[in-house]
Amino acid sequence: MSQKLAKLIEEDKEYLFQNYGDRLPVAFIKGDGSYLYDQDNKKYVDLLSGIAVSSLGHMFPSYQKALHMQIDRxxxxxxxxxxxxxxxxxxxxxxxxxxxxxxxxxxxxxxxxxxxxxxxxxxxxxxxxxxxxxxxxxxxxxxxxxxxxxxxxxxxxxxxxxxxxxxxxxxxxxxxxxxxxxxxxxxxxxxxxxxxxxxxxxxxxxxxxxxxxxxxxxxxxxxxxxxxxxxxxxxxxxxxxxxxxxxxxxxxxxxxxxxxxxxxxxxxxxxxxxxxxxxxxxxxxxxxxxxxxxxxxxxxxxxKKKQFSAHVCEASEYIFDRLKKIKQKTNYVKNIRGMGLLIGIELPEEGYSIVREALENYLVINCTAGNVIRIMPSLTIDMKALEEGMNILEKIILKRGEVYENTSAK
Ligand SMILES: Cc1ncc(COP(=O)(O)O)c(C=O)c1O
CATH class of the missing domain: 3.40.640.10 (Type I PLP-dependent aspartate aminotransferase-like (Major domain))
Incomplete structure (x- = not known):
């Protein structure tokens, strides 16, 4: 861990309420479209969008322009x-x-x-x-x-x-x-x-x-x-x-x-x-x-634009399709739920460690209700970034699935 990151972790504990528990050990300093960049300029695929907040992704041109214009007025x-x-x-x-x-x-x-x-x-x-x-x-x-x-x-x-x-x-x-x-x-x-x-x-x-x-x-x-x-x-x-x-x-x-x-x-x-x-x-x-x-x-x-919802549907179909294929390969995926770009993957066990592992592999996701991995990318998610992110997630889930099946078979 870099000295910069270690210092941030220490100061977080010293100066901030710890109501969010241990924060994930990364500080994002820049966003660009479907990607986030950390304190060391490492690039991550963002499939969380700040918990459904960055709806247009990061630095969306018309959004940035509107904000700049407003700040100047x-x-x-x-x-x-x-x-x-x-x-x-x-x-x-x-x-x-x-x-x-x-x-x-x-x-x-x-x-x-x-x-x-x-x-x-x-x-x-x-x-x-x-x-x-x-x-x-x-x-x-x-x-x-x-x-x-x-x-x-x-x-x-x-x-x-x-x-x-x-x-x-x-x-x-x-x-x-x-x-x-x-x-x-x-x-x-x-x-x-x-x-x-x-x-x-x-x-x-x-x-x-x-x-x-x-x-x-x-x-x-x-x-x-x-x-x-x-x-x-x-x-x-x-x-x-x-x-x-x-x-x-x-x-x-x-x-x-x-x-x-x-x-x-x-x-x-x-x-x-x-x-x-x-x-x-x-x-x-x-x-x-x-x-x-x-x-x-x-x-x-x-x-409001037609092509906007068409893109959400295309990206959604892609994710559901990938997840269905993953589910066919492993019992580790119990259920896939959701609609559009609000998707949950139910696991047979607590999912927070997957969030951490994903982060170590430069993918940002989230876990809710203990055992549900939540995917909620920006609504403008780039299809190449989405594929990259799903590849990382698939690898992690299949690996976990193998370990889970081996231990539950014992
Ligand atoms: C459905 C729903 N309602 C209300 C809230 C609370 O919103 P906020 O965190 O902005 O207060 C949330 C936050 O996750 C939510 O998901």
């Missing part, structure tokens, strides 16, 4: 003033998702906080007394108190109780259980759902489950909130994953890829709902500032 004013970039970004979201109004914030957890507050204000209005929100096992909605309480995973709650009351957890993809909860529980204001659970292990919602959830909610005046923080902005081959299900949620939450790396979050809702967050009920200093919205505009303009 104005970065921040305040939400007290009109903001043309905010208006344009909101218009683009309305055009790509559904007609509605948008509230900009700074992250995914904040987008969900806003959705929770809106659902409660709507549910409690006119003495309706509806305040409960149904969420699903394996979900992840963020780390602030409201979003954390919405997240139905005890490991996320550990040590933080008491949580925010008013969340009911239902089993994911279980129509019967959902029906029962909706029948037996009182005061339900909203249902909040990820159509693909990203942090939960790339679990894809069944079409008929989603249909049932929407039918029941629509018949009972219960709002639907779709959390597309991870799945939105072209990630699944359509602009938003809910478009694969032919549904329109009342509230949609976005973040990650929306501004390609500049911090942003957004809650987009059907127009009538904006009446329920009137003056003084919610706000943020930074949310949707000029720079963040200029970045979002640059991203949204790109993902």
């Amino acid at each position: 104005i970065i921040h004013s305040s939400n007290w003033f009109l903001n043309p970039e905010q208006i344009e970004a909101a218009k683009l979201i309305s055009e790509t998702a559904f007609p509605g109004k948008t509230l900009f914030v700074n992250s995914g957890t904040e987008a969900n906080e806003a959705a929770i507050k809106l659902a409660r204000r709507h549910g409690l209005s006119f003495h309706k007394k509806k305040f409960n929100i149904v969420t699903f096992t394996g979900s992840f909605h963020g780390r602030t108190f409201g979003s954390m309480s919405a997240t139905a995973q005890s490991k996320i709650h550990d040590g933080f109780g008491p949580l925010v009351p008013g969340f009911i957890y239902a089993p994911y993809n279980d129509k019967k259980a959902f029906r029962k909860i909706m029948k037996n529980s009182k005061y339900i204001a909203a249902v909040m759902l990820e159509l693909i659970q990203g942090e939960g292990g790339i679990n894809v919602a069944d079409q008929d489950f989603v249909r049932e959830v929407f039918d029941i909610c629509n018949h009972n005046g219960v709002l639907t909130i779709i959390d597309e923080v991870q799945t939105g902005i072209g990630r699944t081959g359509k602009a938003f994953v809910h478009q694969h299900y032919s549904i329109t949620p009342d509230i949609l939450t976005l973040a990650k890829g929306l501004a390609g790396g500049v911090p942003i979050g957004a809650m987009h809702a059907k127009k009538f709902l904006s009446d329920y967050l009137p003056k003084g009920t919610h706000g943020t200093t930074f949310g949707g500032n000029h720079l963040a919205c200029a970045a979002a505009i640059a991203v949204l303009k790109e993902i």
Whole structure:
């Protein structure tokens, strides 16, 4: 290990909270398209895109240009003033998702906080007394108190109780259980759902489950909130994953890829709902500032292009095809799940050491839910880089598979 790297590791431990555990031993100092470069200028294939954030890859020309132009004009004013970039970004979201109004914030957890507050204000209005929100096992909605309480995973709650009351957890993809909860529980204001659970292990919602959830909610005046923080902005081959299900949620939450790396979050809702967050009920200093919205505009303009989703589909097919072939060669791959460029490979054991081995071989991937390797490259991934990355991953998985089969045969 170089002295430079050793010093970074030491100083990280000395000066930063260690809430991310030991960081992977690399510091990226440059990105270019589908590649990242480390402190020693070594080149890596990036199949992670900063956890679905760098949607256009690194240094995408129109994105870079838009950011440079914005930096040279104005970065921040305040939400007290009109903001043309905010208006344009909101218009683009309305055009790509559904007609509605948008509230900009700074992250995914904040987008969900806003959705929770809106659902409660709507549910409690006119003495309706509806305040409960149904969420699903394996979900992840963020780390602030409201979003954390919405997240139905005890490991996320550990040590933080008491949580925010008013969340009911239902089993994911279980129509019967959902029906029962909706029948037996009182005061339900909203249902909040990820159509693909990203942090939960790339679990894809069944079409008929989603249909049932929407039918029941629509018949009972219960709002639907779709959390597309991870799945939105072209990630699944359509602009938003809910478009694969032919549904329109009342509230949609976005973040990650929306501004390609500049911090942003957004809650987009059907127009009538904006009446329920009137003056003084919610706000943020930074949310949707000029720079963040200029970045979002640059991203949204790109993902609207036809050839954009065609490329996502081509790259997705390539990955699924490669993974299917790998699965035929080894029992080490238990399952392959996902959609578009949000893909999970379920292993029979913990997968973090594969992430480390990949990194040693100049490939950046990630592991979620303990044993699911997650591939989520930029939406502009170069096919040659993708092939390079998949070659590295295949070698690692097949080698691991051999060891696994030998040890489990003993
Ligand atoms: C579906 C989903 N919702 C919310 C969040 C929280 O977003 P953030 O980390 O920007 O607060 C995440 C982050 O991984 C997520 O995947």
